[in-house]
Amino acid sequence: MxxxxxxxxxxxxxxxxxxxxxxxxxxxxxxxxxxxxxxxxxxxxxxxxxxxxxxxxxxxxxxxxRSHIPREYRNGEGFLYLGRTYRLTLDPDTTEDLALKNGRFHLKRDLVVDAEGQRVREAFQNFYQRKGIKLLPGWVDYFAPKIGKIPVSVSVRDTGHWWASCSAKGSLAFHWKCMMAPRRIIDYIIVHELCHMHHRDHTEAFWNEVDKILPDYRERKEWLRKHGAGMDV
Ligand SMILES: [Zn+2]
Structure with missing residues (x-):
């Protein structure tokens, strides 16, 4: 060696x-x-x-x-939502910046103004954030009683290098990128954060709590580790 x-x-x-x-x-x-x-x-x-x-x-x-996929903002490019890939349509007529309809992402064509695609990126972030704010609190409510902890708030934003975080006071924050993941992976992220309300660290006691709710959490955790970098816009 x-x-x-x-x-x-x-x-x-x-x-x-x-x-x-x-x-x-x-x-x-x-x-x-x-x-x-x-x-x-x-x-x-x-x-x-x-x-x-x-x-x-x-x-x-x-x-x-290596699983990071550089995406281009052109017709036919694939973008993720809840674990599924939807193709992009640059739409000259739409009033909304970005919407998912009839199985495609419809992006207002005027937003594609430069190669960096800053405005397109913002439109995607807003889309995921809106969906997250609409859906995540209900999903958290489903798991919270099982774990015996009720968070004081649930927000969706850019949490930097973290998929989600749990403050000492019990506020949960999810990265908008979470909304690109399959539902069962989001469930794991939710359960992980709620269990931090019992244990702040990643000790055996913490993983035992996660295991009680999701006995197959290792596989979900591994999925996130492998595919996390591919989840971007
Ligand atoms: Zn953790």
Whole structure:
């Protein structure tokens, strides 16, 4: 086995926690989350101990990002909604910026003004956000009593590198990209966040809670890991 001599580059985030852990962010950055008292030498030794795991995870990350699909805003291009692909029609007559009708996305043609497609991207984000605000609260309401926690609010926005988040006060926020995923994957994201209202971390106790509601959560989690990067506009 090849000995890796150089440690990968990483960022350190210190906080009021008791143990250190390492995460590979969705943009490929390696973050070491450490207690405030941990010095640089200790952190370096933690990274060294886990370097094989880090390289393995980075390799998987690169593999996953290969599933990222560059899309063009032209007739016939496919875009996702609830796990299904719908073709795009550039519509010169429509009044709405973007709507899903008769099995196609109808985009107001005037919005395609440049190669970057900033206005088209905004139209898609607004579409997913609108759908999310309409549908997600009801889906959350379905799972909340099963988990025994009722969130104080449900919002849909750009949550950065996270599919969703749960605040300490119990506010759930979902990334608008969630609406591109199949329903069973969204269910997993919902259950995951609701279970954080019992356990803030990803301990065994946390996964036990998820398992009670979704015994096949591992498969759903794996799907998200594999296909997450392909979910964009
Ligand atoms: Zn989590």
């Amino acid at each position: 090849k000995v890796v001599e150089r440690l990968p580059e990483y960022e350190v985030k210190r906080s009021r926690r008791t143990t250190a852990d390492i995460v590979v962010e969705r943009d490929g950055r390696i973050i070491v989350r450490a207690p405030e008292w941990a010095d640089d030498a200790l952190i370096a030794s933690v990274v060294k101990d886990r370097q094989y795991w880090i390289f393995k995870t980075l390799a998987e990350w690169r593999e996953m990002n």
